Amino acid sequence: MSGGAAADVMLRAMWLWVALVPLAAWAVARLFLGYPPSAFAQLSRRAAAFGAAAAAAAFPPGGAVPLSGSEAGVPGHLDRYLAALAGRNRLLIRLLLVFFEHATLFFPGPGASGFRRFSKLDPAQRIAVLESWSRSPLRARRIVFTSLRTILTMGYFDSPAVLRATGLAPLAIETPVVDADLLYPRIGRGRDTVQCRPEDRARTVSRAPLDPRGPLHPAFAEPEAPR
């Protein structure tokens, strides 16, 4: 190859790079950057965006149970759930969320804009993506989807209002004091912090079967209207 031809090839390669680098930067930015700050301790920006988008797709506002996923606090529950997990499992759940956010690269939503990350898809596209995971002929895909759905649904059902709306709020139970309650402190505390006393065992507590229409667990009861 002559010197001129070599220079020509180099020039073409340089122009190709000049064209490709911004394109690659644009693709990276479109796929991975531009997330708003996360308001959570455990959820990264990306995971928080995905959590909110997935909750909105699974639980839109209105309908049979009026609360939306965000009103029910699904992303906040995700954050608390991550905080409760240790090491490997926290990592696995984080990976699951991030994986779903970007799996649209390989399993896109419908339409020309379906290759955008999950949180950028419109609501109908999000539902279509989730639907395709749930109905996949591949068991592995269905298992991964079931894991996601379980986590989101657990967050939704952590809301007392959702439990009341579905008739599944737990009932009030008075907890009796047994011998063991005089021995065990709260987790992580010393035995000198045990609150129960021997005389507490004599406290009368109903042993009758619960009334399914009886009072609800105080944490799940309808808040009293302000006077």
Added chain:
Amino acid sequence: MSDPRAWPGELRVFADYDRDFCEEADVVVVGSGPCGAVAAYELAAAGRRVALLEEGPPFTPSEFTIDGALSMARTMREGGLRFTSGYVMPTMQAIALGGGSLVNSAICGRCPDFRLEEWAAAAELERTGRKDLEPHYDAVAEFLGIAPTPDEVQGRRNLLFRDGCKALGYSAEPTARNAVGCRGSGECFTGCRARAKQSMDISYVPGALRLGARVLTSLQVQQVHATGRRATGVSGQVVEPLSGRPGPRFRVDAKAVVLAAGVLATPILLQRSGDLANSSRQVGENLQFHPGTSVLGVFPDPVEPVFGATQGYQSLHFLREGFKLETLWAPPAVLAVRMPGFGQQFKSQLRDLGHATVWDAIASCHRSRGRVRERRGLGGGGLNPAMSWRFHPEDAAILGRAVWVLCEIFFAAGARKVVPGVASLADEMHSLGEAEVLRRRVPGAKDMIVASTHVFGTTRMNGDPRRGVVDEDLRAHDLDNLYVVDTGVFPMSPAVNPMFTGMALARRSAQALAARL
């Protein structure tokens, strides 16, 4: 009523450990689940100095949470996110004082005669028949107040199962449980707020403390020590509750060692301890489960599912075919997962939950086996297992048939639709005619949502030292004073829920050990 704080035993919790320490005992029992707690109690009752070690903390009612996700994250090993490889299946093991009894549904079934006979034949057992185990079953039943679930706390969702079975001529009965004064909250899986379930932390463990046992929580045993044919003790590390962060080290020297760390942890402990008790090469092999699946049914009228014993009714009608049927209630979110659809469609389905109930099947799967080894790499360390397990097609077909039978019972009980949770079939079926497809085309392993909490076989009992790890007293063939008393010793499935049989065997083993000391 005596004051437990004046009992001769001693309880230690995480806050009590500030430095490395050594202890001595006649017997060290590793694991406070149903089998370990029974063994510790029996040994203490026989006057032996017992140290009962538990990795988890005691839970108080104020720490029970009804939120299924958080409850599992706190009470289950690895946050409840364990699964097998090979055939991917979730499986859960508890980490708490009282082990699985804190978060199981208290079912206490005696191993049926036909299965004990199969055990005897397959594992060369001479003293593990009905008449041998009956006194031990009876003693445990009396201690825990095991009795059939009373009608008053069944609730409609359990009684519908009874009605459906009756209409079809299938036998059904109230489930016998270790629950005294159950109020029907259906919260067994997240901790019994009514303190009715006689989990080990409020029954056998306090019983052992009353008799002078030492109960040391937040201790992870990492090694069993042995010299020649004698175990000399165990050692390990203090672990912080919930986080698992390591603390000071400890060692307990003892005249005998009883392992009840669970079917997945006990073999790992032996493997880590120089492949102890493994001349048969069976430690960690023969991993077996009771895979289970469930069907959700929706009725025309409200079922009010928040009331009723968690698993109040069962059918043993198909036991010889290989499966057992049960009613089931769990945190609503867990049950809702199988509801089909998304968005508003999904939310409409959720409204059905107040009219719904779930029934499940567990299968005896002798052909489906695997193995357990210590996990290396990410998530390794501690006693975390790497489990490989294959679901044999013939065993999967047994569970697949159970799905059809459950649908049949639902429609016989008056359900307006069922959600079988079988991939590649309709999400919902509205009549027995529609569900017939399940009979014609039995679902396979890949079609079903399967999970398991019953595990067996990894330290199996066998009369022949070449084919098993322990003998009929649950003493290791290879060591004179090492015992394994968890359900890992089962040579195969007990056909029903394993806890009660595990406790009966543990009681017999502890008495044999006490007599030898």
